């Protein structure tokens with residue numbers, strides 16, 4: 001599906017589901033375009049575990065490591081995954097919002113000098129600077145197709161309470177909207193995932209808060225301006 005949408009020149013929007021859906025969406029994206037794909041992963045977690053490094057065994061903590069060529073050797077045999085081969089370069093992958101990493105993930109980020117920006121960098125440099133630095137590093141000439149994979153757990157738990165692995169101290173909705181404004185203005189966006197919304201993990205009000213936050217993020221990415229439109 002993503003392959004067809006992207007190859008017809010449209011932007012693919014994928015609503016998850018847990019973050020392991022991104023293995024399929026990013027794979028389809030890269031097969032639907034002649035361009036190289038840069039991946040911006042906005043998340044509290046790096047989702048870089050392999051099945052052997054993962055402390056939890058949860059697949060939603062592993063998609064990025066399945067997608068990058070550099071980690072192919074780190075994976076034990078994956079019998080169910082023959083359909084997918086890694087197609088991305090790890091230096092075309094950037095992270096924003098990190099604040100909960102496992103030891104293997106930390107080691108990989110260091111080993112390849114990945115464009116990884118945690119909440120400390122967001123606090124130190126500000127979200128605008130961090131977003132620009134990340135985009136410059138993963139898509140320096142602006143010629144690659146951008147895949148934005150947005151995990152709602154990148155947001156602070158007050159903004160997005162209904163998610164499976166929340167981590168306190170995350171992005172404000174305003175910071176996330178600034179990321180979207182900057183990405184939008186690059187004109188490079190080719191596919192979007194919005195994932196890890198689980199309305200069952202909370203009361204109605206919390207579900208509504210979470211869904212509305214996601215809607216704000218999506219609308220901003222597709223052109224809604226904060227100055228001249230009423231909030232929704």
Ligand SMILES: NC(=[NH2+])NCCC[C@H](N)C(=O)O
Pocket residue numbers: 018019020045047049054055056057058060061062100101102151153164165196
């Ligand atoms: N997409 C997510 N919410 N990922 C959470 C991953 C948490 C932890 N790093 C793990 O591997 O289990």
Ligand SMILES: [Mn+2]
Pocket residue numbers: 019043044045047060151196
């Ligand atoms: Mn994630």
